Every structure is written in C-alpha cells, then in structure tokens.
Amino acid sequence: MLHRTFFIQKEAVFMKYKDTLNLGKTKFPMRGSLPKTEPERQAKWYQNNLYQQRLTQNETKPHFNLHDGPPYANGNIHLGHALNKITKDIIVRYKNMTGYYAPYVPGWDTHGLPIEQQLTKAGYDRKSMPKAQWRNLAKDYALEQVDKQREDFKRLGVLGDWEHPYLTLQPEFEAAQLRVFGKMAGKGYIYKGAKPVYWSWSSESALAEAEIEYHDIDSTSLFYANRVKDGKGLLDDDTYFVVWTTTPFTVTASRGITLGPDFEYSVVQPAGEKRKFVVATELLPQVAPKFGWDAWETLATYKGQELDKITAYHPWDPEAEELVMNADHVTLDSGTGLVHTAPGFGEDDYNVGSKYHLPIIVTVDEKGYMTAEAGPEFEGKFYDDITGLVINKLQDANLFLAKEKITHSYPFDWRTKKPIIWRAVPQWFASVEKFRQEILDQLDKVNFYPGWGKKRLYNMIRDRGDWVISRQRVWGVPLPIFYAEDGTAIVDEQIINHVAQLFEEHGSNYWFEHSAKELLPAGYTNEHSPNGEFTKEEDIMDVWFDSGSSWNGVLRQRPQLDYPADLYLEGSDQYRGWFNSSLITSVASYGQAPYKNLLSQGFTLDGKGNKMSKSLGNTISPLEVADQMGIEILRLWTITVDTSQDMPVSKEILKQVSESYRKVRNTLRFLLANTSDFNYEQDKVSFADRQAHDQYFTVLLNDFVKEIRASYDNYQFNDIFKRLINFVNVDLSAFYLDIAKDVVYVEAPTSPQRRSMQTVFYETLLALTKLLLPVLPHTAEEVWEYLPNETSDFAYLSEMPVVQDLGDTSAMMADWQAFMKMRTAVNKALEDAREAELIGKNAEAAVTLYLTQEQKDVLTRLGLNARLLLMVSQLDLKDASQADEASRDYDGLQVTVSHARGKVSPRDRMYHEDLGADSAFPELSKHEAEIVREFYPAAVSEGFE
RNA sequence: GGGCCUGUAGCUCAGCUGGUUAGAGCACUGUGUUGAUAACGCAGGGGUCACAGGUUCGAGUCCUGUCAGGCCCA
16 A cells, blocks of 8 residues: 555656746635625624723723614615615724724614504504603614614624614613703703694694605685785885785784785775785786785886885784794795795794794694684684684775685694694794804814815704704603793702613613602702792603714723724715704704714615615615625625715615626735745845835835825825725736736745745735735634734724835836836837737747837846746847837837747747756746756656646 | 706717817727637727807807706795
C-alpha cells in the first residue's frame, strides 16, 4: 500500500508551468447567497452582543447621539421605514468606528387612533367596556406590533438596543411627557378654547379624517343679504352684503362675512331697488338673474381688503354683529364672493374668525339639535330640518334673495353612514403664539441637511396657529387636568407633576381607574370647590405630544443619551410632525431645540417617479427584497440615490444596484485571493520603498479614504456610492488589478515587486472593507473572516482607516495623470491593431512610442515600468523626431504597434527574445528561469510536463 | 389655492460663483481574453440639459411662466 501511494504521488509531482505561478487563492465565494447568509450572520451579531461590545469599547469617547424618531406601531414595514432605519444604521455604525460613543435606542409611537381602529376592526366595541379595559386591549395590540416590527427592522441589518427600546406607552415615558406638559402649563402656555371638529351627531362623537367617507348629496343653498351697520365711510347703511351658504342652520351662529382681499367687489343698485348690494364683480352676471335683477347700476368698486372690518347686522339677532374679514380661502368658483362665516361650524371660518377675534358660537348640541342660543323658534329642532324656518326668518326681514339646490360631496360617518357636521367643541391648546419668536430663534441655531429644511420648518412655525393638544379619544396619555365644582379648570404644574409620579409608578391607566380625588395630592383644596369635590378631564393628548416629548422621555432619562441630540433624522413629512412638535415642547420647556442637526429624507417613488401605494400596486416590500436579493442590495440602494429628495425604486433599479454589488464583491474577492499568502505585519513594504505604480495607487487609495470619510461626515451618502463605484471600476479593476496580474502571479512569491503590490492590496482591502461596513455590514464581516491577521472578532469592532500623510504628491500625481492619458492613447492604438488582426491580446504587441521631450521627462521622473503598465510584451521608446510613416498620432502621442518579437512563454504568456537562456528551461525567459530555479527546485530535476 | 422640493443620456447621479465640441458609473453594441471565468480588459454608439419666453456678447447654470411629479397644508 505504501509503495503504491508513493508511486502515485511521485507521478503527480510532474509540474505544470501554472504551478510556478502565484495564482490567487480564496474560498470567498463570488456570489454571496445573501438571502441565506444574512440571517445567520445577524444571529451571530446578537449572540455575541455586538452592539454592546462596540459601545463598551467606545465608553470613554465623546458622544454622538442620534435620536430615533418613533415609527407608529401598526402594520408591516415599508420601504420608507427601511430607508430610514438603514440610513440611521449607516450613521451610527460610522460614528462608532470613528471615535464616538454612538448608542442607538429605537423607539415606537404606540398610542393613537389607528390602533383603536384596529381593535374596532377586530370586533371590539369601545362603548361596551370600561375605558381601562379598552386601553389594555390597545396596549396588547401595540406591543404585538412592536415585536413584529422589531424583528423586521433587525432583518434590515440594523444594530441597536433592541431589547430596551423606548415606547410612548411606557410609564416612565408617560411620566416624562406629563412633566413636559407641566412645564408648559407652568409657563401659562396651556389654555382651553373651542375649535370645530368633524362631529358625528349620530354617534355623538368627534371623528378623525380617517373615520370619514364622502358621498354626493343635495343641499339647499341660500343667498341672502346683510345690512351694513358701520360702513367706515365707504358704504351707506342702506347697502347690503350678499352672502351665500350651503349650510342654512349655521346662519344662527353667523358672526362674519369673509372676502378675498384681492378680489374686486361692486356696489350695485338693481333697477327698481332702493337698496344697494355688494357682490364680487366677476360673479355679478352669474348671480343677478337668480335674484331677478335684469339691470343694475354700479355705484362703486372696492378691493376686498378695502372693506375690511366694516360691520353689518345679523339677519335677525339684534345682539349679534357680522364683521367683514379677508382671507385667502374665498374663491370665485360659486356663490357671491362673500362668505357667511360661523366660526363654530367650519374650519376656514374658525381660522379667519380667530384671526379677527370673533366669538365661537355653537348652536347645535351633540345630538344635532338646535340649542337655546339659536333662538326660541329654532330650539330643540333638528339642525337639518330648519332650512325652511331660516328662509322664513330671512324673508320676514326682507333679506332673502334666492335658494338653490346644489349637489356636492359631503362627509359622512363611516360607521353610521349618517352625514356629519363641523362643530366646535371645547379643546385644550398649547400656545405657540406666546413664544413663537423664541422657537424661531432656537431654530436658527440648528444645522439642516439639506439646507432648505430650515426655511421649510421656519415657515411652518411662523405660520402655524396654536396647537390643539386634546383629542376626544381613549388610547393615549390623559390630559392631567382637573375641574373644580364650579367648572374652573385646574392646570397646575405641581399637580401635574404629582400625577406624573403616579403614572411613573402605575402607568397611565391609573387615571381611568381612579377618581379625581384619588389622583389629586392628598388633602388638596381649591377655593372653587368648597365641598372638596373635583372631576377630571376625560380627553387625551394629541399623539404628536407623545412623540414630541421623546427628548424628555428618552434623551433625558437614559444615562447614555444626551439632550439635545446630535441628530434627528426622518422623512420630510416630519417637518410638520415630529420635528415640529419636538421643537415646540423643547423650546417651551428648556428654551432650546432638542436637536443640533436635522437631516430629512424624501419619499420613495416608483420607477416612473410616482408615489408608491398599495392601490397602484407599485409598492416594493423591503423584506421581499431581503428574501430575494439580500438586504445588502437594499442597503446599497440607499446610497445610490439622493435621499434629500424623493427617490425612485423599482425592480429594474434594484437589479442595477445588485450588479454594482457584484462588482464590488468580486473586487474584494480578487484582493483577498492575492493577499492570502501575505502577512501584513511581516511582509509590508514602506511607502518609500514601493514600486512607482504602487506608490501611485497608495496615493489614490489615500485620497479615496479622505473623500469617503468626508462624505460620511456630511451625510452625502450618494457621493460615497459614486466614488466607490468609480474607484472599484476605474482605479482598481480596469487599471491596478489588471496590470497587477503580471506582477502578483508571475514574480517570485517573496520578491520586492510582489510584496510591494501586496502591501497596497492589503491596505486597499482593509480600507474598502471598513469604509463599506456601515453600508454593507454583512459583506464586510464576511470579508473579515478571511483576514486572519486582523485580531478583532468583528470588522465592526475595528476603526475606520485614517488619512495618511504621504507628503506633497501633487507633482507626482500630475505626471501620473499625463502618463494615464498616454496609456489611454496606447489602448486606442492597440484596439486598432486588434481590429486589423495584427494582435489579439495586448501581450502579442510590441509598441513603439515616439516621445516629445516633455513626454520623456514624465516617464523619467516617474521611474515607472511603462511596459508593465501598458501590458505589452515589448515597449520601445524613441525620440519624436524618429517617427516614421507607420506611426500614428493618438491624442498627441505617436504610436506604432507591431507584433511582438520572439516567442511566447507558456508561463507568463508574454513574448520574449531570451527563451531558453537557462538551458534547463528552454521555454522560459531568463528572468522566469531564475524564479523557477529558486522557488520550485523540483522543476529543475523533474522538468515540466 | 399656499409653503418647500424636483425634472441633465435607457437607469442612478456629477455639473461650484453663467464661458471652449455637456461628464461618470451601470446598461447597450462590437471585440479580446479564458490564470478574478455564471468573471475580467479594450473600444464605441447614445443627451433639442421637461417646455416656452426673457436677461446677457454668451445659460444646463440667472429671472418669469407653463407642464409633470413629490411632501406638508388648505
């Protein structure tokens, strides 16, 4: 047996030329099988507590705190979530690898209407159970959603403190939120008012937009006149404003007439009329026939703004007055250009009314019946049944002009299918007006990415009204407000903090499970409650107040976090949302913005630039991408696009991204394969001792590191992609790695030329792996497993490459630029020769260059091996004056290409004129023979096959 | 209707303060290799810079308007 084995081995020793080459070797696969390997790799991260390990390693470093904006805990994650979380992960990973302690605490927004709706859908009836029970159901549902989304976010490769997220329903969060509310209350920013909401009389409840559906209905619209009371010298008191309404019952609460400031209004006297009427000039021809006006005389015209603050009489109520106002919502589409305005019954009406300080009159009760305030003849009647009565009243006063049936879209309660009305109900407000300038001043100190974000947020804060913070709902944080016996509201910071303490210990359900007395501090008295009786507010807070308090609920709670945060990063819809509410509460409480930097992202669109929606069927699920292509592809996609704007995504686009991924992956593989016999610590060659082309590439790499880091620092992620792909394709693949084969494969394993190049290979590999890690963590970690000399267990535990000081390389690089132009010229010449079938591959060519003095100087100064860099077998350099007819000019370089002289070596596949110089190796060049003799002595005795 | 933003090759993006024939990578075509091989090299084709006016000696780059698209309001 032994003999036999020996015999076989001996026969196998018979060498091939290939065996004397250093062909690259690696098991790093060309294809990543990402959908399969990513989850395994992620499991490893969590088994090894990678997130915490990195933080522990950074414990003493300066903090960088990205504060997570809480996604809503409902539904499957979509591309927007993925983009947001991935970008955050990129930033956090980068910061942790560049000298910062950068924790990431994910959060969820867990209160609010959509969750209540899910319960309703699931068949629960809110009104059939106590509030606390309903809230427990909501809580269970929210926690389930959090668990589901958490798993999905982890699948994106996002590293964070997933075991300790913040949830807006956590008692400590709710307590912190109440304390923010308390601070604002203490400063007098919280007040009670009234505001119209969608009111469903059929379910006796306020509704949200989501609970409304629209149907076409027929309504009776009325035209009637309001007699001028104080015409401010412009209008006589026998002049009448002609107004229009589609909701006759609201005339009972009419307090104003709204005009368009820039529209022209005519004062006209119809033929046979003593009275004068004001109508928008443009609409006069349309409305006159309705009023039976055949002819009229125009007495004057005014702009809407000129008539501002003139007053008129209410049609029948002597106590009331109608104020002329101006607002942009008035249109000339229909009516008269003068809009009857009842601030208690419409949003536009409310808005313009509050600007002019009109009272808010509500003449309909919660069941839809007119109140006493509407007047004795209306009281107790259903709002929709009084149109005839209103017409009668107007006719009695000789103010009625016309009625008209109109068909229009009208909101309905989606559950009861009954129409709804706008109706003002008591609401709690947070004043913005009182400290608007302070907010704007603090906003000015924030850095915005992109810069226009500042303008956008600034305009919103500048133009927004006070914040309605109450909601007539159940699933949320209760408003910690009490009422005394006479109805006086008790909004007291100390009491609020007392309630906060209770919430911190018991959770906010405590509010619903206990009486006002139990919730108030022991022994609390108030002059408005002589009998010591109190009631509590039943409304809850707007969920934007929840998330808007996260700087207090999270940043100021957790020791590893900081307030203000270094960075908030969300979609551009959050200028209205979280960016906005967080800013208000933070400035109100502590006089500063909760963030130093604000980064906003656009929305994902389909391949055609249209919005993604389920109904259009153009959505792409991030989890599907993960399962089909790998999450690395989606992560890479996030840096191919300009995230400051809206971003197109489609299967085709992702396909293109995956091609880029493969290119990067293959390049890493090539570098791995050709450094597998290289030990950086032992074999590295110093910059000064490197070959000219290796020095050149070292500089390219150094510039690359510098630029990529700058792009990370400035959150310019698509610059990273551009630069990366260019570096990999142009600098590495098409140039350096291409010429490298003639060195790395062919030269002696330990030769200085080879070691010089391997040094640069290794540095490149290491730098690329680290620089890519924030974007492609799975791939980077995979590469890391093939780098036995790197001691840390994970690539993520290593530090980003730093920019080296290589001295002044500008002159050298200018020369290289000149040489690379010459190389391009030679490539064209070679291509022509190939087309002429003079050569096949470059190695079959002998090239002669006829150089100008300047070109010669470049080559001399660089001291490079031009033949190697041009990848030809022979290169002859001559003076430009020697150029003959055979040569051709390529972009200023005279070139002649001919077939290479001599014979081709089977080993390096180049042509040589000295084959067989070493008689032992008749087919090898002298240089090759030396290598083989020294490193493969067996070949001398055995020969080649 | 308002605030903010976008519209450059098939795709994703560069084009700074206006100045020679508008760039890159991918994709595409041709071709060479077969020692990065379900890979790699080389060369090449491809754009009325959304449209229409205007300012200027000169505009993708400034101004106005139109169209298309997005977010947030109304």
